[in-house]
Amino acid sequence: MGRRKYTIALTQLNLNNTAENNLKKCIEWVEKAAGQNAEIVCLPELYSSHYFCQEEDVKYFSFAEPLYDVSFHAFSELAKNLNIVIIVPFFEKRAMGIYHNSSYIIDSDGKLAGLYRKMHIPDDPSYFEKFYFTPGDLGFMSVETKVANLGPLICWDQWYPEAARLTALKGAEVLFYPTAIGWHPYEKEQYGVNQHGAWMNVMKGHAVANGIYVAAVNRVGHEQPIPEKPGIEFWGSSFIAGPQGEILAQASHDKEEIIMAEIDLDYMEDVRQNWPFFRDRRIDAYDQIIKRAID
Numbered sequence: 008m009g010r011r012k013y014t015i016a017l018t019q020l021n022l023n024n025t026a027e028n029n030l031k032k033c034i035e036w037v038e039k040a041a042g043q044n045a046e047i048v049c050l051p052e053l054y055s056s057h058y059f060c061q062e063e064d065v066k067y068f069s070f071a072e073p074l075y076d077v078s079f080h081a082f083s084e085l086a087k088n089l090n091i092v093i094i095v096p097f098f099e100k101r102a103m104g105i106y107h108n109s110s111y112i113i114d115s116d117g118k119l120a121g122l123y124r125k126m127h128i129p130d131d132p133s134y135f136e137k138f139y140f141t142p143g144d145l146g147f148m149s150v151e152t153k154v155a156n157l158g159p160l161i162c163w164d165q166w167y168p169e170a171a172r173l174t175a176l177k178g179a180e181v182l183f184y185p186t187a188i189g190w191h192p193y194e195k196e197q198y199g200v201n202q203h204g205a206w207m208n209v210m211k212g213h214a215v216a217n218g219i220y221v222a223a224v225n226r227v228g229h230e231q232p233i234p235e236k237p238g239i240e241f242w243g244s245s246f247i248a249g250p251q252g253e254i255l256a257q258a259s260h261d262k263e264e265i266i267m268a269e270i271d272l273d274y275m276e277d278v279r280q281n282w283p284f285f286r287d288r289r290i291d292a293y294d295q296i297i298k299r300a301i302d
Contacts, residue, residue, distance in 0.1 A: 013154050015181060016045035016267045017224035019245040019258045024232070026055040026070065030077070034085055040265050041089040046115075046154050049094040051226040052162050052185040053108065054078075056098070058226070058241075062233055063138040071100035079111055079119070087117030092152045096161060096185040099124070101141070108140045110159050110185060112150045121150030123159035127167055133191060133239055136163070149177040155270065158182045158219075165206075165223065169296070171213035176285075181270060182213060184223040189241035192229075203242055211252035218250040218279040220270050227261055250278040 018036040022029050033054050040048045053059075055078065059067040072078060078097045086093045092115050099109040108125040124143030128136045147170055149156045158179025164170045165184045174182055188206060190199050206223075214221040224245045231238030246257040247268040255268040279285065295301050 010154065011272045012269060013046045014044055014267055014269050015047045015049070015220075015222055015247065016040035016043070016265050017049050017222055017245045017247065017256075017258070018051070018265055019224060019227055019243055020051055020054075020263050021228035022051065022054065022057055022226055024057045024059070026077075029055045030081055034081065036263075036265065037082075037085060037091075037093060038089065040267070041091050043265065043267060045091060045265075045267055047092040047094070047152075047157070047181075049183050049185055049222060049224050050096055051224050052096045052187040053098055054096055054185075057230050057232060058187045058239065059232065060136045060139060061133045061230070061236070061239060063135050067139065068100075068106065071098040071106050073100050074122075075119075079113070082111065082113050083117040083119075086113045086115055090115050092120070092154050092157070094157070094159060094183055094185065098139075105141050106139055107143060108136065108161055109143075110161060112152065112157060112159055114152045115154060120152045121148060121157075121159065123148060123150075123161070125161040125164060126170060127163040129163045133236075147173040147177065149174065149179040156180050160184050162186045162188065165210050165213075168213060168216065171217055171219075171221075175217035175219050179219065180272060180275065181220040181222055182210075182217075184210065184221070186223055186225045186245075187241065188225060189239040192237045192240055195240065199242075203244060207244070207246065211248050211254075214248045214250055215252040215282075216284060218275060218282060218284065220250060220268075220275065221248045222246075222268075225258075227259075227263060250275050251282075 112121040114120040158174035227243040256266040
């Protein structure tokens with residue numbers, strides 16, 4: 008059972024295509040966060056490489072690793088040494104031909120507290136994730152750690168109120184969204200402000216609707232793996248929101264940095280008592296939500 012107050016940190020980073028360099032960098036940044044008294048630290052989506060889903064090429068399957076391999080051993084040891092919880096998003100090779108976009112939730116004793124596999128998989132220009140990832144089959148979850156009950160989700164999941172609701176109902180205290188999202192450079196001038204605003208607004212809405220803390224950690228930098236294509240300008244802007252959608256901490260658009268916030272479960276309970284959205288849910292009237300469309 009976790010405590011009533013604890014501190015979380017998000018590490019907003021620029022990542023490249025060399026796994027060893029990214030591992031070393033992420034370890035150093037987690038150590039920095041722990042040095043600032045973070046008790047839970049979350050890395051960006053697919054921490055060990057650049058965002059390779061900008062193109063469909065089988066060569067990138069070489070970035071994947073089986074369960075309990077390099078990433079797990081490195082961060083398990085780190086979590087134990089620092090006595091913190093670490094959320095490690097990675098490219099999972101489950102079996103020959105079956106790969107997932109996953110996250111380890113590693114407890115402060117170095118043991119695996121939970122494994123989450125991304126449930127919603129996009130297929131958009133420069134976000135060709137369906138080529139690489141099998142949709143998650145572990146469902147939505149609240150993972151109990153020695154510090155807190157955590158709700159692991161990943162990037163595209165952040166657009167779905169159903170994912171946030173089910174994770175919150177399972178007892179999570181914070182929704183974590185490790186992310187890789189940015190602007191197509193040729194769209195930024197016309198659509199950039201609204202795109203970024205929509206990203207923040209939908210997650211702030213999840214915070215309000217569920218009376219829960221939300222933490223979204225993005226990468227930064229311009230990644231252009233295909234020279235003849237414009238690449239993606241990752242917009243950073245990692246943030247932590249409180250259960251009324253208030254911004255508790257927010258990063259810049261273009262710098263590597265750590266942001267932190269205190270999670271206060273007494274405050275969260277007070278918000279839910281005064282805005283009793285869970286109490287007033289009409290569970291008898293929602294049966295059609297499981298249909299693809301309502302005719």
